[in-house]
Structures are given as structure tokens and as C-alpha cells.
Amino acid sequence: MSEFSKGFKSRRPNKSFYDPAFASGWWVYGTLILSWSLDLLPLSHLPYFPSFLVLTLVFWTIHQPQRIYYWLAFLFGLLTDADTGAVFGQHALTYCMVVFFTELMSVRLSWLSSIAQSISLIPIFYIPAILLTIEAFCFGNGFGPWSVFAQGLLSVVFWPAWCWLLARRWVPNYGA
Helix, strand or coil, rough: HHHHHCCCCCCCCCCCCCHHHHHCHHHHHHHHHHHHHHCCCCCHHHCCCCCCCHHHHHHHHHHCCCCCCCHHHHHHHHHHHHCCCCCCHHHHHHHHHHHCCCCCCHHHHHHCCCCHHHHCHHHCCCHHHHHHHHHHCCCCCCCCCCHHHHHHHHHHHHHHHHHHHHHCCCCCCCCC
């Protein structure tokens, strides 16, 4: 966690029972693995398909910044690079940048509703498209298709539903 956001940990808004700040480590890391496996689907490499791993990294960086580490984002980036056949470290840099900039905004974002968060997160959802375009240009592939910028817009649209899904913790009801 950056020095900027350390002093504001105790100033979190009062939320309901479904507050993701109380999620267990199993739920946090399980959803990260699940979202990475969703990114392994053949459809996920289409430009009109949001990156669920980016959505999940952003969500848990806002609500559980003590559990999301840069090495974790880097590891998932290397795994994504191995899956897509991209230059090794390309997605790792992208995911680390996403986690860093989300961490800078996490205190302010924790006070907003999921719809207001989606509007505030527009620049963060466009970081992967911008960085991948710059990296493709640097490696001599030209600017690439401009349709990759549709992922940022789709991430904004999917954000409220993804927040609702991740905030629900399916714990067994032993009392019933």
C-alpha cells in the first residue's frame, strides 16, 4: 500500500453486511483465480470482451488493498503473457500499473457507489489498452486495432454488476 493511502484506512464509510472489506482471503484469491480462468476462455482475447482479471484486481485493490500485492499482479500478468503468446512482461507491467493507479484512488473510490466508481475508473480501465498499444508500436507492430479501446468501455459497463457479484460472499448457512 502506498504511503498516500496508509493514513486513511480507518476512514471507511459505514456499509452493509456485504461489505467486501470483511471478505476472507479464500474468497479474494479464489475470485482472482476464477477471473484469470475466465480470461483464459477463447472469447476473452476478442477486443469486445472485458478483462475480468483487471476488473477483479481493481475491485480488490479498492476494498482489500492489504491483500493485493504487486507481485501478485505481476504473476497474473506473466501467466496471461504465457497464455496469449505476448512479449513476456507485457501484461505484467499493465496489471502492476492498474493496481498502482487504483491504489492511489482507492480511498476516494471506497466512498462512492459502484455506478459512480465506474465513471471514476474510466482512466484506469483504459490503461491496459493504452499500454498495449504503446508496446505494440514500440515492438514494430504499428498501432494495432483501435477496437481494443472497446474493452475499457465494456469494463465500465460491467463494473456495477461485477461489484455486486464480488461483494456477495457465498458462505454456507449452517443454522438453517
